[in-house]
Amino acid sequence: MLIQKTKCISERPVLRKLADRLFSSNVAEEAKLSNGRSVRLSTGKLARFADGAAVASLGETSVMVTAVSKAKSTNTSFLPLVVDYRQKAAAAGRIPTNFLRRELGATEKEILTSRMIDRSLRPLFPVGYFYETQVMCNLLAVDGVYDPEVLSINAASAALSISDIPWNGPVAAVRVAYIDNEVIINPTRQELAHSDLNLVVSASKDNLIVMLEASGNNLENNKFIKCIEDGVAECQIITKSIERLQSVAGKPKREVQSIAQPDEETRTFLKMLCVNKLRDIFSDFTHDKISRDVSVSQVRAETLEKVRMNFPTADPAVCSEYFNKILKEIFRNLIFETERRCDGRLLTEVRPISCEVNLQRPLHGSSLFQRGQTQVFSTVAFDSPDSAMKGDALSVLLGGLKEKNFFLHYEFPPYATNETGRAGAYGRREIGHGALAEKGLRPVIPSNFPFTIRLTSEVLESNGSSSMATVCGGSMALMDAGVQISSPAAGVAIGLVTKLDEEKNKSFPEYKILTDLLGIEDYLGDMDFKIAGTGTGITALQADIKLPGITMDVVSEAIYRAHDAKKHILDIMKSTIPVARLQRKDNWPVTEKLEVPVHKRSRLFGLGGGNLKKLTAVTGVQVHHPSALGLDAGKEITVKYFGRDPVSGKMRLSRKVLLGTASPVAKSLNNGENTRKSS
Numbered sequence: 001m002l003i004q005k006t007k008c009i010s011e012r013p014v015l016r017k018l019a020d021r022l023f024s025s026n027v028a029e030e031a032k033l034s035n036g037r038s039v040r041l042s043t044g045k046l047a048r049f050a051d052g053a054a055v056a057s058l059g060e061t062s063v064m065v066t067a068v069s070k071a072k073s074t075n076t077s078f079l080p081l082v083v084d085y086r087q088k089a090a091a092a093g094r095i096p097t098n099f100l101r102r103e104l105g106a107t108e109k110e111i112l113t114s115r116m117i118d119r120s121l122r123p124l125f126p127v128g129y130f131y132e133t134q135v136m137c138n139l140l141a142v143d144g145v146y147d148p149e150v151l152s153i154n155a156a157s158a159a160l161s162i163s164d165i166p167w168n169g170p171v172a173a174v175r176v177a178y179i180d181n182e183v184i185i186n187p188t189r190q191e192l193a194h195s196d197l198n199l200v201v202s203a204s205k206d207n208l209i210v211m212l213e214a215s216g217n218n219l220e221n222n223k224f225i226k227c228i229e230d231g232v233a234e235c236q237i238i239t240k241s242i243e244r245l246q247s248v249a250g251k252p253k254r255e256v257q258s259i260a261q262p263d264e265e266t267r268t269f270l271k272m273l274c275v276n277k278l279r280d281i282f283s284d285f286t287h288d289k290i291s292r293d294v295s296v297s298q299v300r301a302e303t304l305e306k307v308r309m310n311f312p313t314a315d316p317a318v319c320s321e322y323f324n325k326i327l328k329e330i331f332r333n334l335i336f337e338t339e340r341r342c343d344g345r346l347l348t349e350v351r352p353i354s355c356e357v358n359l360q361r362p363l364h365g366s367s368l369f370q371r372g373q374t375q376v377f378s379t380v381a382f383d384s385p386d387s388a389m390k391g392d393a394l395s396v397l398l399g400g401l402k403e404k405n406f407f408l409h410y411e412f413p414p415y416a417t418n419e420t421g422r423a424g425a426y427g428r429r430e431i432g433h434g435a436l437a438e439k440g441l442r443p444v445i446p447s448n449f450p451f452t453i454r455l456t457s458e459v460l461e462s463n464g465s466s467s468m469a470t471v472c473g474g475s476m477a478l479m480d481a482g483v484q485i486s487s488p489a490a491g492v493a494i495g496l497v498t499k500l501d502e503e504k505n506k507s508f509p510e511y512k513i514l515t516d517l518l519g520i521e522d523y524l525g526d527m528d529f530k531i532a533g534t535g536t537g538i539t540a541l542q543a544d545i546k547l548p549g550i551t552m553d554v555v556s557e558a559i560y561r562a563h564d565a566k567k568h569i570l571d572i573m574k575s576t577i578p579v580a581r582l583q584r585k586d587n588w589p590v591t592e593k594l595e596v597p598v599h600k601r602s603r604l605f606g607l608g609g610g611n612l613k614k615l616t617a618v619t620g621v622q623v624h625h626p627s628a629l630g631l632d633a634g635k636e637i638t639v640k641y642f643g644r645d646p647v648s649g650k651m652r653l654s655r656k657v658l659l660g661t662a663s664p665v666a667k668s669l670n671n672g673e674n675t676r677k678s679s
Contacts, residue, residue: 208549365481
């Protein structure tokens with residue numbers, strides 16, 4: 001379409017300026033990766049009312065991301081950032097198959113992707129930026145070859161970079177696969193299906209790692225580290241492209257109000273009241289989670305009350321935030337000074353562990369895993385293959401599994417942290433932790449297991465790393481149920497505290513790595529690095545980093561620290577249940593093949609299949625299995641395509657029409673044709 005500005009507009013400066021803005025062309029950049037695949041970034045054409053908007057494309061897959069932040073700060077002491085990633089059926093040329101034929105609530109796939117994007121962006125916002133911010137990811141087109149998830153991180157980074165929102169980016173992301181000892185960057189769906197690794201790396205400039213998310217087929221540590229290094233190197237190409245885009249189309253950044261602090265006299269008085277008391281609390285190794293929290297709360301209340309009495313004009317909220325700052329500094333400094341943690345452990349020490357299995361005999365499998373004050377009760381339930389979890393149509397199309405015969409449900413009730421709350425509600429946190437634990441166990445599940453497996457993890461006590469405790473407890477529950485897993489799996493969380501040493505002027509602060517993260521160490525520390533796997537390799541990894549990035553040295557050290565901790569935990573687990581149960585329990589489901597003679601099958605089925613329906617309803621048995629047709633998994637067959645079902649949206653396929661003999665009507669027509677020809 002040709003757009004021509006009229007003479008009257010060109011003669012009026014205000015209208016001419018507006019027209020130039022409305023009809024301006026796209027500003028685009030291209031990041032060409034080492035394997036020749038290019039990530040294209042553009043801005044200036046779509047969603048121009050947003051503070052920032054950008055489009056990222058790879059192949060024929062395109063994602064538009066917008067960023068909007070309010071001009072007024074909230075009263076909270078954290079960044080209220082909301083990331084919404086939505087799968088659009090129209091982007092894949094589909095119509096949703098639900099009753100309303102439109103996108104409804106967020107699916108599990110969308111929630112997990114939103115969390116991954118959030119973790120890539122949040123660490124780069126300035127300290128004290130408490131403005132409500134929303135990042136929305138819209139799928140424009142999906143080609144079925146390249147996934148839009150990683151593109152969303154790059155588009156979000158570009159949108160924030162060119163916006164006036166204060167943000168210390170850019171950050172870039174790539175997906176990494178490992179196939180036949182070769183690292184593949186931004187693999188296709190087909191390549192990813194044959195990969196031993198599915199890794200997403202988000203990194204900022206100077207090779208600093210901001211986020212990691214991975215599932216692996218028990219990949220060795222050195223290979224895993226090599227994949228991360230290659231991913232970080234490729235991210236630098238994209239960050240440079242975003243910086244070029246920002247230099248051309250970026251807006252001036254807003255000024256951020258500095259965090260309010262009490263005056264010097266109030267600060268001195270507050271420190272005098274609480275510093276020694278807090279040091280005593282964090283040096284008292286007899287405290288557990290509850291008693292430590294109660295003691296800190298008492299010191300907080302007493303300190304703020306005395307400040308209020310002596311400085312009545314001081315803002316209570318500002319004084320409370322300053323108390324939190326002192327609390328954090330004391331907690332971290334003690335670790336550097338003493339090489340010990342608030343519970344008395346050395347930096348490499350794992351909390352005491354106890355394990356039990358076969359707690360509830362009516363269950364197919366059960367276990368109780370206790371690590372410190374983190375307690376997880378895991379149960380296993382078997383059912384028929386028909387009970388496999390079916391994925392929504394669009395998630396399947398965009399790369400998800402069509403159905404899962406093994407899935408894990410993670411429950412975190414409020415009493416696990418001595419709180420009250422709504423029971424039975426599954427939030428984004430529960431979904432994310434459950435998905436991570438499931439990824440940690442999936443590679444060890446046998447592919448030919450005859451039943452669908454549901455593993456449930458109920459967190460009864462929590463003081464850090466309940467998702468990794470779920471991997472440990474889930475592994476033992478599976479073995480108790482007789483599932484012949486390839487190897488027991490365990491998980492552990494690794495923490496980090498940093499201390500800026502200005503005298504040494506290091507490019508990265510002095511740091512200490514903490515094995516088996518405690519809850520308070522997660523809250524007051526700089527990293528929650530969760531790693532699950534067997535004694536030889538890694539099956540899942542997730543890094544939540546609160547700093548603007550960490551070096552590759554920190555990542556490598558965390559991986560090897562986790563490896564040593566896993567071996568220690570696995571030794572304790574093996575002393576409880578060394579191998580999977582060989583003898584089946586009495587309550588196991590039973591599979592038995594029954595051959596019915598051809599002349600008796602009609603009697604078995606009954607009129608209209610009534611007997612068969614009654615049989616399945618009463619006993620719960622199933623005859624739906626590929627072996628009934630003489631088929632094996634992976635075997636190729638020929639089918640006829642009849643289009644899509646107008647109600648369910650599923651493809652209508654038939655193998656029978658290609659195998660069966662001609663119908664009587666067809667035979668009759670053929671006979672008539674032959675008769676006419678002969679006459």
